[in-house]
């Protein structure tokens with residue numbers, strides 16, 4: 056593309072490129088003469104060989120002589136990760152799931168050449184006796200979703216700026232520069248009700264307003280792409296599927312607060328996201344949508360990537376800034392807030408990936424439109440990463456205020472293997488567990504906090520009857536303990552003590568007194584730690600103690616793990632598979648196994664020391680722990 | 682011999698990489714990232730080289746390296762086995778898979794076997810939660826892994 060130097064250049068480019076989207080518009084109808092295939096190329100599906108699949112599709116299309124009427128592209132995450140890789144056929148709206156590289160030929164031969172659907176690759180809906188669904192719009196998974204942040208994921212090729220512009224990309228930025236003052240932009244974002252999607256839910260417009268009011272000339276915009284919650288992957292999917300959306304969102308933020316330089320702090324563990332974003336930045340620079348005098352407006356803005364290197368605490372904003380400056384990412388106390396004194400002491404706004412990707416869409420469609428989604432105090436939509444024991448693992452974007460029931464049963468397709476739903480964990484290591492009894496709760500910032508959890512970045516881990524809640528609390532504590540930067544004592548020492556107590560409980564050394572101590576210490580840490588990591592680390596403990604108290608009591612009083620997870624509390628049993636060989640009996644150090652030759656043996660669990668010697672010896676694996 | 686040649690080339694390309702940054706201090710993490718990609722790990726020699734070239738106290742470089750878990754100062758095995766222990770993988774039983782690797786390879790998580798053949802590490806969410814539990818071996822992804830798959834995976838990477 057040639058350089059875009061004026062608003063008119065961009066408008067012309069948009070008019071010229073717009074037809075690229077024609078087949079992908081919902082209204083596309085009539086006789087099908089041309090087709091487009093989109094294959095998801097996010098990290099998850101690339102690991103399921105989606106690149107090879109795309110190559111095979113391209114080759115098969117050529118082989119069939121269809122290259123003039125059919126094209127195949129990669130695109131960002133469709134969200135239906137459980138059944139990836141996905142191939143979507145436009146304009147048919149047909150959605151193939153779990154497509155393997157070897158299936159490419161059949162799709163081309165049958166569907167593209169003969170107009171026959173390949174039914175074995177269609178989605179079989181378990182909720183309706185396995186009925187086959189061909190169209191994406193008929194799937195329950197998508198019916199209740201509202202894709203705004205994820206609009207471009209699964210719609211455009213993230214590696215081509217042409218596709219982004221064809222899908223109204225950079226028009227929001229152009230509109231700001233041409234028709235709005237920075238104060239207008241701040242007012243528009245304020246009016247949209249957009250709140251930070253990175254955890255705290257702070258109103259984005261107010262954050263911008265504070266930074267805009269600071270004296271210049273040097274200010275910074277930082278995108279927090281450190282995504283630390285180990286079970287959330289929406290930011291990565293957005294970076295991989297809509298990198299220009301981040302570039303545009305940051306440029307708009309820069310204009311609004313009067314910054315000319317931005318940094319994206321991105322995890323080094325996300326190589327694909329880094330590559331896509333870098334490519335987007337390079338393309339934007341090349342056509343003049345980043346750099347000096349953007350579209351002739353006089354506004355300059357430049358972007359640079361900085362790598363995070365695997366420290367959860369660097370997601371915390373003050374630590375993040377220290378890390379960008381090149382040091383150890385240790386938090387500092389607030390105030391001063393970054394909006395007043397941030398990067399190199401200059402006013403800085405830090406916004407999350409999902410927050411920023413919403414910004415261009417709000418400018419395009421208007422604050423009113425965005426404000427129309429959501430609940431009373433939580434406006435717009437939120438992306439959740441549904442994972443764990445749920446049928447439809449994936450990324451879902453829903454209006455805030457939707458009920459947990461709708462997310463888990465309607466969109467998520469219910470619990471895996473027909474098991475009992477037990478709890479859902481939200482907010483990652485800083486959040487808490489919501490018990491099954493709250494299934495009708497509405498999901499927004501306020502409601503989650505009221506239930507002792509939090510929104511966090513939007514991880515939603517579903518647990519069933521086989522998960523032990525004490526074990527889950529211990530899992531999170533293990534994480535935060537390892538990630539504590541060690542600067543303050545409550546977090547460094549306190550969380551370690553919590554972890555030790557949880558270990559005692561899961562290994563049968565806990566008492567009722569341990570539970571009291573656990574509760575008290577957790578509260579102290581919450582009140583005294585220096586930064587958000589330490590202050591929220593006890594949340595998983597406190598919320599499970601509150602909602603699953605019986606389960607803790609079973610561990611300490613009956614020395615029993617109701618879910619059958621804590622191995623130290625499990626007993627050895629001999630099943631009916633026993634052939635009576637007697638090998639176990641010979642090796643038991645405390646002689647607690649009885650039984651006659653060739654007859655079923657049994658273990659006296661009151662004397663068994665759980666050494667495991669017998670289980671290792673049994674030739675037919677008849678000795679199990681329960 | 683070949684190894685010294687490689688490291689000489691590596692140092693040269695690292696030096697070129699460092700040259701592009703004006704503000705050295707804020708580029709430390711990127712430079713260390715590049716260095717680890719070239720050499721596989723950050724030896725004392727490499728860290729001292731960086732300190733000298735960038736004119737930054739070595740203590741600062743060491744401090745940064747020790748802070749971030751992405752960086753490793755010991756050589757890793759030729760087969761790098763990484764097991765995801767993100768929440769989604771954890772609740773679907775990744776702990777059992779990791780323990781099985783520990784048992785069969787006779788190394789603990791975070792360790793490398795003495796013959797430098799294997800290393801075993803745990804990661805936090807590789808973004809393929811739909812495939813949980815996930816094992817990554819030298820960039821190849823094994824999804825829905827169970828303890829029973831472990832010997833199969835080890836056989837495959839040996840072959």
Ligand SMILES: Cc1cc2nc3c(=O)[nH]c(=O)nc-3n(C[C@H](O)[C@H](O)[C@H](O)COP(=O)(O)O)c2cc1C
Pocket residue numbers: 250251252253254255256257259279280281282283284367368369370371372373405406407408410411512586587588
């Ligand atoms: C320990 C800790 C980890 C955090 N990790 C992240 C993260 O990975 N990504 C993120 O966007 N925000 C994270 N946050 C929140 C940020 O500090 C900050 O509030 C956020 O990036 C602001 O952007 P927003 O207003 O757009 O949400 C974390 C906070 C804490 C205390």
Ligand code: SF4
Pocket residue numbers: 368386538539540541542543544546547584585586587588589590
């Ligand atoms: S609360 Fe934890 S992570 Fe935060 S400053 Fe204190 S020790 Fe560091």
Ligand code: SF4
Pocket residue numbers: 627642643644645646647648658662663664665666667668669670
């Ligand atoms: S676990 Fe050990 S003590 Fe218990 S029955 Fe088996 S061999 Fe005997």
Ligand code: SF4
Pocket residue numbers: 629632633634635636637638639640656672673674675676677678
């Ligand atoms: S070793 Fe196994 S088969 Fe033999 S007696 Fe014991 S439980 Fe039965």
Ligand code: FES
Pocket residue numbers: 285286765766767768769770771805806807808809810811813814815
């Ligand atoms: S938790 Fe393992 S891939 Fe996400």
